[in-house]
Structures are given as C-alpha cells and as structure tokens.
Amino acid sequence: MASPAQSMSTAEVGYLQGINLRAFSELEGAERAFASLYLSSPDAINTLPQREATIYELLADNAEETEHFTENMKLIHGWLAENPFQSEGLCVFACWALDYVQGIPLSVSVPDLLRVGPALYLRPLAELQDEYENFVIVVADNRATRILEVTSAMAETAKKVRGDVTNAVRKGGWSQKRYARRRQKELLHYAKEINEVLSELIRKKKYNRIVLMGSMETLAELESVLDQPVAEKVIGKRTTDTAQGEADLIDEAYELFFAEERDEEIRLWDRIKDEYLSDGLAVVGAKDVLDALHLGRIEEIIVTRDAEIRGTRCRDCENIVHGTPEICVVCKSDSVFTVDLVDELVRRAELTSAAVEFTDPIEGLSKQGDVAALLRY
Numbered sequence: 428m429a430s431p432a433q434s435m436s437t438a439e440v441g442y443l444q445g446i447n448l449r450a451f452s453e454l455e456g457a458e459r460a461f462a463s464l465y466l467s468s469p470d471a472i473n474t475l476p477q478r479e480a481t482i483y484e485l486l487a488d489n490a491e492e493t494e495h496f497t498e499n500m501k502l503i504h505g506w507l508a509e510n511p512f513q514s515e516g517l518c519v520f521a522c523w524a525l526d527y528v529q530g531i532p533l534s535v536s537v538p539d540l541l542r543v544g545p546a547l548y549l550r551p552l553a554e555l556q557d558e559y560e561n562f563v564i565v566v567a568d569n570r571a572t573r574i575l576e577v578t579s580a581m582a583e584t585a586k587k588v589r590g591d592v593t594n595a596v597r598k599g600g601w602s603q604k605r606y607a608r609r610r611q612k613e614l615l616h617y618a619k620e621i622n623e624v625l626s627e628l629i630r631k632k633k634y635n636r637i638v639l640m641g642s643m644e645t646l647a648e649l650e651s652v653l654d655q656p657v658a659e660k661v662i663g664k665r666t667t668d669t670a671q672g673e674a675d676l677i678d679e680a681y682e683l684f685f686a687e688e689r690d691e692e693i694r695l696w697d698r699i700k701d702e703y704l705s706d707g708l709a710v711v712g713a714k715d716v717l718d719a720l721h722l723g724r725i726e727e728i729i730v731t732r733d734a735e736i737r738g739t740r741c742r743d744c745e746n747i748v749h750g751t752p753e754i755c756v757v758c759k760s761d762s763v764f765t766v767d768l769v770d771e772l773v774r775r776a777e778l779t780s781a782a783v784e785f786t787d788p789i790e791g792l793s794k795q796g797d798v799a800a801l802l803r804y
C-alpha cells in the first residue's frame with residue numbers, strides 16, 4: 428500500500444481541496460486497524476482520554492484490535508506532542524500496521540470524533556470539500572474593483588482593477604451630453620478590463636463559482652460585457668455597500684454561495700427523481716447505491732449530511748452490506764462489525780471517481796433512506 432503522505436506535499440496541507448481523498452481511500456484492511464481523530468480546537472485534546480476509554484471498552488472482546496488501537500493512539504499522541512495545534516480544526520490519522528501517522532491541519536473547525544475502523548474515516552473531510560468549494564468574489568463600484576479568491580474558506584485579494592469613473596454629475600446642455608458619453612465609454616472600458624481579469628483567472632484556475640457584489644451601475648455594465656465562460660459561472664449578484672469591511676463583504680458573499688449550494692443539492696435530487704421515474708439512470712436507498720458503487724456505475728451520490736446509515740463488514744471476506752446482520756451474508760462468518768455506511772460510500776466513491784454531494788435534509792430523499800445516486804450507465 429502506498430502512503431498518501433508521500434503524494435501530499437507540505438504546501439497542500441491545510442488546503443481542503445488539496446487533500447487527496449483518493450489516496451487515503453486506498454488504505455484499507457480486513458480488521459479495525461485504523462484510527463481517525465478529528466479535533467474542533469486545542470481544548471478538545473483534553474476530552475481524548477474519555478473517548479479512548481470508551482473505545483477500549485467497546486473493543487474489549489477483541490485482543491488484536493485493542494492492540495492496534497493502543498499502538499495507534501501512541502502514534503497519534505506522539506504526533507500531537509510534536510506538532511502544535513495552530514489551525515481551526517485538526518485531523519490525525521494513524522495505522523500502526525502500516526507504520527503510518529499523518530496530521531492534517533484544517534482551515535475550518537470540525538466536530539470532535541475518534542473512530543476506529545477497517546480504513547481511515549474520511550466522511551468529515553469529504554463533507555468539508557463538498558461544502559467549501561473554492562470560489563471568486565468580485566466587489567465592484569465605479570472607482571475600483573477587488574477580486575478575491577476564496578480557497579479552503581480563506582479569502583485572499585487576487586487582483587485590483589482601478590476604474591476611477593466619476594459619478595454622474597448634472598450639467599447643462601451640450602456639455603452634459605458630451606460628459607455622459609465620455610463617462611459611458613469609461614465605464615464600458617472599465618467593465619471590459621474586469622472581464623479580462625476574470626477570464627484569465629478562470630482559465631488558469633478551476634473556479635466554478637463567481638459572486639458579484641457592489642454598485643448597481645457597475646454590476647449592470649459588467650454583466651453586459653462578461654464572456655460566456657465567465658458569465659455561466661456567476662451564481663449570485665447583490666447590490667451592496669462596497670465601503671464596508673472585507674469580513675462583512677465575505678460574509679455576504681458566503682450567503683449567496685451557500686444559497687447556490689442548497690439550490691444545487693435540490694437540482695441534483697430533482698434530476699435523480701426524474702431519472703428514476705423515467706426508468707433511467709438512477710438508484711435510491713443505501714442497498715442499491717452500494718451495489719451500483721461496487722459495479723463502478725455511479726456518477727454522483729446525494730446523501731443527507733447528518734444521515735446515520737449503518738453497514739456491516741466481514742473480517743473474513745471483507746464484504747460489506749447495508750444493515751446490521753449478525754453473520755456475513757456472503758461467507759456466513761460471524762466475525763463481523765458495524766460501520767458508518769456513509770463513510771464506506773464516500774471511500775468507494777473516491778475510488779471510482781464518483782462525486783458525493785452532502786445535502787441539508789430534503790423530505791423526499793429522507794423517505795428513500797437519505798441516499799440516492801445518478802448512474803453512469
């Protein structure tokens with residue numbers, strides 16, 4: 428097994444979209460030899476002993492897995508002792524059997540979790556990657572435009588464009604007409620310049636979403652000149668006071684961004700329903716989604732963010748099923764254990780290049796067991 432640590436450069440650490448979930452997904456074993464720790468803050472380290480004690484109790488009937496856990500926690504504590512917690516959130520993975528430990532500082536906080544399993548627990552990271560897709564904010568008025576790149580939930584000013592277009596002033600007669608014409612030209616030229624910067628930005632980097640904010644006149648002019656590839660990425664527009672602080676502007680942009688995220692979730696569910704009803708390329712429910720994943724047929728999964736769906740995994744044949752049967756349905760072994768099926772789906776999706784959309788609850792989806800998918804064929 429290759430270590431994902433080797434495929435992940437230091438520069439990428441902390442950058443959500445740079446985390447290589449696929450490499451992590453490849454690490455898998457027959458028994459619960461992996462430990463995954465998620466921490467919401469440095470204080471959360473104090474709650475670790477209690478969490479560890481609970482896991483020891485739950486593993487009490489399995490000496491081998493208890494040993495793996497003991498050794499994994501040594502690796503994790505060693506890592507924590509050597510690496511100061513300086514990020515918003517933190518994740519540490521360990522597998523003593525592979526002599527492997529890796530910490531991933533995160534730019535957003537995560538719920539506190541300590542999990543043992545036959546693989547790394549990737550669901551929280553997959554949720555973050557889905558929710559915090561990188562995007563671009565344009566803050567424009569007639570004087571100047573700021574273009575901010577938001578990556579891993581952190582904003583950075585990428586580019587400034589000066590407009591210096593004077594405000595409309597009332598003058599009389601011919602001079603007013605001449606003035607207005609000249610002003611219109613300046614505004615158009617300025618808007619085209621912003622368009623150039625945006626076009627170059629989305630050519631160079633993979634941004635799928637752009638939010639426009641600022642004065643009504645500038646935004647209207649800008650929208651009238653946007654090239655098609657830029658225009659189709661604009662997911663929200665709002666007239667706002669450009670003089671307010673950057674943090675407030677970013678908060679406003681996030682409102683538009685998350686509104687689009689929710690719309691996208693609903694649109695995906697609607698597509699899945701349409702496909703399903705027309706006897707097309709869709710499946711609903713955990714069992715059918717899992718079966719389709721095993722066949723590599725899935726294009727995109729939608730799953731309720733907080734869904735609790737259990738699965739059962741066999742130590743002998745490594746088969747995994749939806750539900751909690753006491754013996755393996757394939758080889759009849761009674762050496763089975765419960766897993767978070769959503770986490771299994773995430774990993775299998777990564778390995779077959781299927782996308783996973785985590786959604787706020789949608790009534791129709793919840794009725795189908797909180798998970799559904801579009802199929803490739």
Ligand SMILES: [Zn+2]
Pocket residue numbers: 741742743744745746755756757758759760
């Ligand atoms: Zn089995």
